[in-house]
Amino acid sequence: MKYMMLVCTDTEPDKDPSAAPDIEQWVAERDANGQRVTGSRFAPPSAATTVRVRDGELLLTDGPFAETQEVIVGFDLLECADLDEAIEVVRAHPMAYAGRIELRPLVED
Amino acid sequence: MTDAAGAVADAGAEAYPRIVAALIRVTGDWTLAEDCAQEALAAALERWPRDGVPANPGGWLMTAARNRAVDVLRRAAVERRKLRELALLTDPEPAPPEGDVVDDRLRLIFTCCHPALALEARVALTLRTVAGVPTAEIARAFLVSESTMTRRLTRAKTKIAAAGVPYRVPTGPALVERLPGVLAVLYLLFTRGYDASGEPAFATEAVRLARLLHTLLPDQPEPAGLLALFLLHHSRRAARRDADGDLLTLDQQDRARWNQAEIAEGVALLDRAGSGPYALQARIAAGHATAPTAAETDWPAIAGWYDELVRRTPTPVVRLNRAVAHGYAYGPGPGLDLLAEARAGGALDGYPPALAVEAELTARLGDQRRAMALFQAAADAVRSEPERRALLRRAAELTRPARRGRSAPS
Numbered sequence: 001m002k003y004m005m006l007v008c009t010d011t012e013p014d015k016d017p018s019a020a021p022d023i024e025q026w027v028a029e030r031d032a033n034g035q036r037v038t039g040s041r042f043a044p045p046s047a048a049t050t051v052r053v054r055d056g057e058l059l060l061t062d063g064p065f066a067e068t069q070e071v072i073v074g075f076d077l078l079e080c081a082d083l084d085e086a087i088e089v090v091r092a093h094p095m096a097y098a099g100r101i102e103l104r105p106l107v108e109d
Numbered sequence: 110m111t112d113a114a115g116a117v118a119d120a121g122a123e124a125y126p127r128i129v130a131a132l133i134r135v136t137g138d139w140t141l142a143e144d145c146a147q148e149a150l151a152a153a154l155e156r157w158p159r160d161g162v163p164a165n166p167g168g169w170l171m172t173a174a175r176n177r178a179v180d181v182l183r184r185a186a187v188e189r190r191k192l193r194e195l196a197l198l199t200d201p202e203p204a205p206p207e208g209d210v211v212d213d214r215l216r217l218i219f220t221c222c223h224p225a226l227a228l229e230a231r232v233a234l235t236l237r238t239v240a241g242v243p244t245a246e247i248a249r250a251f252l253v254s255e256s257t258m259t260r261r262l263t264r265a266k267t268k269i270a271a272a273g274v275p276y277r278v279p280t281g282p283a284l285v286e287r288l289p290g291v292l293a294v295l296y297l298l299f300t301r302g303y304d305a306s307g308e309p310a311f312a313t314e315a316v317r318l319a320r321l322l323h324t325l326l327p328d329q330p331e332p333a334g335l336l337a338l339f340l341l342h343h344s345r346r347a348a349r350r351d352a353d354g355d356l357l358t359l360d361q362q363d364r365a366r367w368n369q370a371e372i373a374e375g376v377a378l379l380d381r382a383g384s385g386p387y388a389l390q391a392r393i394a395a396g397h398a399t400a401p402t403a404a405e406t407d408w409p410a411i412a413g414w415y416d417e418l419v420r421r422t423p424t425p426v427v428r429l430n431r432a433v434a435h436g437y438a439y440g441p442g443p444g445l446d447l448l449a450e451a452r453a454g455g456a457l458d459g460y461p462p463a464l465a466v467e468a469e470l471t472a473r474l475g476d477q478r479r480a481m482a483l484f485q486a487a488a489d490a491v492r493s494e495p496e497r498r499a500l501l502r503r504a505a506e507l508t509r510p511a512r513r514g515r516s517a518p519s
Contacts, residue, residue: 001273082275083225084283105272 002037002106003086005076010099011069020097030078035089039076073099113158120166121150125241126321127167128174130213134276135194139266141178143238149174171198214239215278215325218318222291223274230265231294232301237262240314250301250311288326292335292387295319299339309346316343323378330383338387340375341394344368355495360403372398389418393434408438425456433466441473461490465500477507 014020030036050061064071073095080086083103090101125146132142149170163169175198182192221235233251236242248258268274279287295315302312319336326332348366351357376395382388393414400406415431428451436444448467457463468483484504488497 003273080273082273082277083223084275084277084279086273087225103272107271 001080001082001086002108003078003080003083004104004106005039005078005086005090005093006072006102006104007074007076007093007095008100008102009069009071009073013099014097017098020094021092023094026093030076030089035078035080035085037077037079039074041074042072045071070100113162114154116162116166117150117153117157120153120170121241122317124167124170125150126214126217126239127212128171129238129241130217131171131198132174132178133217134213135198136178136182136191137270137276139238139269140263141181145174145177145181146170146241148177212325214321216276218291218322219278219287220269220274220276222287222294223269224287224290225272225274226265226268228294228297230261231290232297233258233262234265235294235298235318236311236314239318242310242314246310284329288329288331291322292331295322295335295339296387299342303342303346312339312343312346315339327381330381331385331387333378334382334385334388334391337375337378337382337391338394340371340378341391341398344371344375344398350495353495353498355499358499359397359406364402367398384417386418386422389414389421393418406437408434412438425451425460426462429457429460429463429466432470436466436470436473441470444470445474459490461487461496461500464490465503468500468503472507480504481507 045064048064050063050065052059078086078089080089086103090096090103093101095101128146129142132145133139136142152173153170175195179192179195217239221238222231233247236247237244244258244262245255248255251258295318299312299315302309302315316339319332319339323332323336344367345362348362349357375391376399379391379395382391393411396407396411412434415434418427419431432444432447432451435447451457452463464483464487468480468487471483472480481504484500488500491497
């Protein structure tokens, strides 16, 4: 199954940041074993543009679609057998300590 | 109940989770599995009184459920592979204990109790799928409508499918990490059944599931401890209330009505139960269950187990119970000291049992006037009417001299 990892900041990070694993190593290992399909960091929300079409008219808004304290700072696309495997991948990511990570399965037909 | 109907109930209780678990494993369809298991039971209720109880009732039910599933899937034109696997599904007996063959029911329990599901959903799903409790009954216990509970169960099953929750028993360190979550669901199930306003059948279900878990994971100490704890509490169920339905404290209960078979089974399990939180609670319960009279309770031993329990789970309520035990073991003074410790930082403010304990210890210290006021305050704070009556009765007793009352959690 494919899982989208939405990597998010958190207002209450882990108290011991030194416990977090190294991101370069995380990426290298998951790229090597095929669990990570692709991924990237995002530019800050100030660079975001929100797009809608209403009554045929293009509406653009400066900024992200939701103004929240937490900000999505990146994503990784995973290929895992099941949720437990995906959870093991995510718990080894530094942002599980410094922020929070949402695991969203992709709908695959 | 006719003999045949009784046979259906017996065989169903034993075979239901195995049938559901096996059908889920092969088809991956939770609702189909439950429907087919239910329909097999309904068919048995119709046929067995007429045709006689089959030689292998569990096997009969499994075959009926499997045939039903084959029909449904054939109509839905599902892949051949699933149908072939279904056709081979005949053996309703438990998997052999040796080797790496995992019992289907264990897979089902771990999936229902997966931490990616909300806790209430885990409890409801376990009741529905593993124990086969009707949705309407679960809804009543959770104080929601049947349609709300149906939606909640559907949402949980949808999440299992959509999120790829594995149908598997974790192994190694993952098992150690996940097992407490499974035990917590059973514990919640038991307390829901054991509460003053609970559904008593849930306590019985929790005992059954804990026994199943212990049978399937005989080398893990905590399931043994949990089963022991359940049995030792469950043994008192016939003696816990008076004629008005009011809860009786341990010293007021008729010990002849305690279930000695459950006590013996619970005590025997302690050897294999280790020293985890459930095992410690079970040892405490065993201390009460094996005392011939309330006066002969080995309070110093119970106080010692509470010391150990506080080290592992230092919650305010555990600290409160520890204060009670020390109060009986070493006198009201030390009890009150530990009560003050339990209350540090306002942890038990407005918690009626803390007031009741303070009242009891104060009475035994000899300050009857203050004790009466505390019992009154506790009675004002509780929500349950039977508990309120019991506290007022205790306050009234203090106006009559020379009765040395004692109370402990029932």
